[in-house]
Amino acid sequence: MSTHGTEPTPDMGTLxxxxxxxxxxxxxxxxxxxxxxxxxxxxxxxxxxxxxVEPAGTYDHVRARAAEENAARRAHRL
Known part of the structure; x- marks a missing residue:
């Protein structure tokens, strides 16, 4: 994590x-x-x-994983 302005900048890929x-x-x-x-x-x-922006909580991680899986299924059907 680095600093950008007054907010610490998250690492790339941080949810x-x-x-x-x-x-x-x-x-x-x-x-x-x-x-x-x-x-x-x-x-x-x-x-x-x-x-x-706030760190993603457990619920957010589950939402994100479900969104990824749904997108993969839609792409597979095309």
């Missing part, structure tokens, strides 16, 4: 909960003073204020 959108994403990098998250397993990234 985080975006409290503004109630989405779970992997830390993907920084864009100016914002952080970039992406859905677990890939997808369209989005930007979020570091102050609106």
């Amino acid at each position: 985080l909960h975006d409290t503004e959108s109630d989405r779970v994403g992997e830390f993907f990098g920084t864009a100016g003073d914002r952080w970039t998250l992406r859905p677990p397993g890939g997808g369209v990234p989005w930007e979020v204020s570091p102050g609106a």
Whole structure:
């Protein structure tokens, strides 16, 4: 973990909960003073204020894993 502004920057791939959108994403990098998250397993990234992010809890990990599995099933059917 490094420091970006006043917030410590998570390691790449760290699972985080975006409290503004109630989405779970992997830390993907920084864009100016914002952080970039992406859905677990890939997808369209989005930007979020570091102050609106918290570490993912157990429930968030389960949600993320279910989303990954559902995406893999949808991709397999195409």
